Amino acid sequence: MATVPLLADGEAPPESLAVFDEIREARGTDYVNNFWRALAHDPALLRATWERAAHVMAPGALHPLVKELVYIAVSTANGCTYCVHSHTAAARAKGMTPEQHTELLAVIAMASQTNALATALAVPVDDRFQEN
Amino acid sequence: MATVPLLADGEAPPESLAVFDEIREARGTDYVNNFWRALAHDPALLRATWERAAHVMAPGALHPLVKELVYIAVSTANGCTYCVHSHTAAARAKGMTPEQHTELLAVIAMASQTNALATALAVPVDDRFQEN
Amino acid sequence: MATVPLLADGEAPPESLAVFDEIREARGTDYVNNFWRALAHDPALLRATWERAAHVMAPGALHPLVKELVYIAVSTANGCTYCVHSHTAAARAKGMTPEQHTELLAVIAMASQTNALATALAVPVDDRFQEN
Amino acid sequence: MATVPLLADGEAPPESLAVFDEIREARGTDYVNNFWRALAHDPALLRATWERAAHVMAPGALHPLVKELVYIAVSTANGCTYCVHSHTAAARAKGMTPEQHTELLAVIAMASQTNALATALAVPVDDRFQEN
Amino acid sequence: MATVPLLADGEAPPESLAVFDEIREARGTDYVNNFWRALAHDPALLRATWERAAHVMAPGALHPLVKELVYIAVSTANGCTYCVHSHTAAARAKGMTPEQHTELLAVIAMASQTNALATALAVPVDDRFQEN
Amino acid sequence: MATVPLLADGEAPPESLAVFDEIREARGTDYVNNFWRALAHDPALLRATWERAAHVMAPGALHPLVKELVYIAVSTANGCTYCVHSHTAAARAKGMTPEQHTELLAVIAMASQTNALATALAVPVDDRFQEN
Numbered sequence: 001m002a003t004v005p006l007l008a009d010g011e012a013p014p015e016s017l018a019v020f021d022e023i024r025e026a027r028g029t030d031y032v033n034n035f036w037r038a039l040a041h042d043p044a045l046l047r048a049t050w051e052r053a054a055h056v057m058a059p060g061a062l063h064p065l066v067k068e069l070v071y072i073a074v075s076t077a078n079g080c081t082y083c084v085h086s087h088t089a090a091a092r093a094k095g096m097t098p099e100q101h102t103e104l105l106a107v108i109a110m111a112s113q114t115n116a117l118a119t120a121l122a123v124p125v126d127d128r129f130q131e132n
Numbered sequence: 133m134a135t136v137p138l139l140a141d142g143e144a145p146p147e148s149l150a151v152f153d154e155i156r157e158a159r160g161t162d163y164v165n166n167f168w169r170a171l172a173h174d175p176a177l178l179r180a181t182w183e184r185a186a187h188v189m190a191p192g193a194l195h196p197l198v199k200e201l202v203y204i205a206v207s208t209a210n211g212c213t214y215c216v217h218s219h220t221a222a223a224r225a226k227g228m229t230p231e232q233h234t235e236l237l238a239v240i241a242m243a244s245q246t247n248a249l250a251t252a253l254a255v256p257v258d259d260r261f262q263e264n
Numbered sequence: 265m266a267t268v269p270l271l272a273d274g275e276a277p278p279e280s281l282a283v284f285d286e287i288r289e290a291r292g293t294d295y296v297n298n299f300w301r302a303l304a305h306d307p308a309l310l311r312a313t314w315e316r317a318a319h320v321m322a323p324g325a326l327h328p329l330v331k332e333l334v335y336i337a338v339s340t341a342n343g344c345t346y347c348v349h350s351h352t353a354a355a356r357a358k359g360m361t362p363e364q365h366t367e368l369l370a371v372i373a374m375a376s377q378t379n380a381l382a383t384a385l386a387v388p389v390d391d392r393f394q395e396n
Numbered sequence: 397m398a399t400v401p402l403l404a405d406g407e408a409p410p411e412s413l414a415v416f417d418e419i420r421e422a423r424g425t426d427y428v429n430n431f432w433r434a435l436a437h438d439p440a441l442l443r444a445t446w447e448r449a450a451h452v453m454a455p456g457a458l459h460p461l462v463k464e465l466v467y468i469a470v471s472t473a474n475g476c477t478y479c480v481h482s483h484t485a486a487a488r489a490k491g492m493t494p495e496q497h498t499e500l501l502a503v504i505a506m507a508s509q510t511n512a513l514a515t516a517l518a519v520p521v522d523d524r525f526q527e528n
Numbered sequence: 529m530a531t532v533p534l535l536a537d538g539e540a541p542p543e544s545l546a547v548f549d550e551i552r553e554a555r556g557t558d559y560v561n562n563f564w565r566a567l568a569h570d571p572a573l574l575r576a577t578w579e580r581a582a583h584v585m586a587p588g589a590l591h592p593l594v595k596e597l598v599y600i601a602v603s604t605a606n607g608c609t610y611c612v613h614s615h616t617a618a619a620r621a622k623g624m625t626p627e628q629h630t631e632l633l634a635v636i637a638m639a640s641q642t643n644a645l646a647t648a649l650a651v652p653v654d655d656r657f658q659e660n
Numbered sequence: 661m662a663t664v665p666l667l668a669d670g671e672a673p674p675e676s677l678a679v680f681d682e683i684r685e686a687r688g689t690d691y692v693n694n695f696w697r698a699l700a701h702d703p704a705l706l707r708a709t710w711e712r713a714a715h716v717m718a719p720g721a722l723h724p725l726v727k728e729l730v731y732i733a734v735s736t737a738n739g740c741t742y743c744v745h746s747h748t749a750a751a752r753a754k755g756m757t758p759e760q761h762t763e764l765l766a767v768i769a770m771a772s773q774t775n776a777l778a779t780a781l782a783v784p785v786d787d788r789f790q791e792n
Binding site: 241 | 600607609612613616632633636637638639640642643644645647648650
């Protein structure tokens, strides 16, 4: 149901195939998911997105699993079903337990609820929360 | 600039004051922030929100700091300035370092970007990401 | 802090002043709020917006107060602070009680919470909820 | 297409089955919809969500049908297709007429439109709309 | 999967059929897409929406293709899959090239990313950006 | 009101000052706006964001002004006041006329309205709009 055809390996331009190979190697699987196949029409956008994602999601001051949980949270709030699916799968692959998933859902629900309350009440920001 | 007056201690109903006291004790500070003062008009909604928040944000399968990071992520995607401020402050109080803050920002930005791309491309969910 | 100057009566083009007069008459007040003054740069957009709003918010199968409550709900979910303020004031002018306001807030919070849960779980729509 | 399996009665833990029974009794039907079956993996989250929803949606200062209309409005603005479906069905079950549905749609559309205009114009909130 | 039946020509009320005819004539095709068939239950809402859309999307100070690109951008940010599809098709019909589509996607992704950063940082608006 | 201090030239790390200089040169002004000063705490995130923005917004298959209009549209739908302000200013600097601004507003309002209608009606995507 995409707005562009998803490109199979035999249909993608060579520069996109090169990114597919990097994705395969980084993930240790032959499977390239639909998101990248939709982006493959434009090798430059595909490469920029993949390289930035690989950089941002790499281990650092935050654990890769924590980054996936944040990713699920943003994707949920933005209503991106595809991203919710792909990053829930990614989080599981990185060790998310059912208990962690449930707590994540509870925090997302809580935040969504208080976000709405704070907006509907138009609560002014406390001075002590401001840095500038 | 709220849509209801923020209630000072001398203005809040007794049942709301009781919740203020619980907040003070739980947080080890005399300060009660504006969100709770706006909710204080209705002691039942105030209590339900506070008790649920305290339960959800408590340590469990996820570290309390991780929960705050998820909270910031949801609040950002929902565009709730008040919540972004209060939970950034809460995350710092729970030990968030500047490096962790920056990585959080980078993940939120990345997710926002790919959420938009997946939506604009209407990428269909891969079979392997589906549980049902 | 607008992105266009708000036009005072002496600054607005005559066709916009005519709309201001209709607003004043419909509302029984001399006050024209900032939203209309920002739109007044373009009399055609001002008129189209005002006439459609007057038509849509008029009594019909739904009570005007119910329409205001729905308006607040949408404005909250869309994060429009201005609209939350103006329609909370409008709802009060149409008789919204503090108890109704609180229940409205509770419903908005509940919906926001289950919206997030349904999205994060990607719950498929039950056959019986589908009309087509 | 859920991110977790939907649990049939024979698969759900006993505490979740107990909530299913409460849902059946409250609604006077044997049917338990997918949202609750997706939540059933975690009996505590299922119970908390169900009990809060039952409390919030009960008759009070606002008519239960009005609460459903508000729920549809929030779900629409949040882009939650599942919730739009389930609460449109619930509103019909509570007596929403086609004329009311159409007026609801018109108000939601109007609010979405002026929300966007107020945001794009960054209209400052009028002093008289502010309570604090 | 609509919340109302989509009306075929033989099912729509005469006033809605009249709008269908206007749509067919304006677009030079016999095909009437699902959006209008869902709105056809209420001829007044159908007509108001169609007439406003035809007026707004007509050539003016902005080229019709530019208007379609803006439409796609808004629909993406609002997570409206239907609208993303229908307006991507409309943009192609008005001459959008694959290169333009890719650049559009890149701008939408960039904006989504910096929107999130500005919100998470709660950056105050520079004085020079304010008109009022 | 930021969640981090905005860094003046004398406070920013040298790598961030280097980016400030690139911004100044690219824009032909000494002024560096608040967004970049908030990002300056992390030179790597500042550089990545600036370089990507400069690349994406450069002339290509779409005119730079068209890109700014799209940027305003996304920022509006995402409710990012800061971005609405900064990109409205940028669009004016690139030649946006008041007439173009008004038409942009009308398209954004129209899209927001039909986005809501399509979502509330859960209109299924027409086969002919699907590429895959």
